[in-house]
Amino acid sequence: MLKQSYWKVVLRYGHVGHRNEVHVARYLAFDEGVTLLDVYDSAKNMPGVKSARGVNSAKKVDYREYCAGKEAEEKNFYLQKLMSFNQNLDAVA
Template identity: 45%
Template sequence: MVWSYWRAVIRYGHVGKGKEISVARYLVMPDYFMMVDVMTVINEMPGTKKRAMTSLRKIDYTEYLEGLRAEKENFFLQRLFEGKEAL
């Protein structure tokens, strides 16, 4: 299967009353996914706000790998996924 890679800046809630945090996420989707399909997936992610996506663009594989490394160092994402590795 052929894949496409995306960089999305997503607004997350649950960081205090009326507050939010924006985090860059790096996603891999099937190649036939269009931008609208990726937006639908993002809006269904847990912890996201309504109209969660701030920006979205298609990237290449090397930028995707660099982004995954950055995600692993992001404290907010570490807390968000805490305990979900066992699933």
């Protein structure tokens, strides 16, 4: 099994009103060999992320911070709504 690298990526999400956005920290795991550019490319294509300048910041974090961040993601109201909306779209398609 390959070692993992863990990243905190702050993303700008849209669809919250005209010219408005929400900044949400996402915690992502990748294979150890990925670069910051690889993380950026992956994150900018996530559902709901603004197309222009969607990635606000990205930094490598340790496993403990990654786990705490994943718990925070589960409690994030915006992400809960985003995930349930995307599941509803998958059911229709």
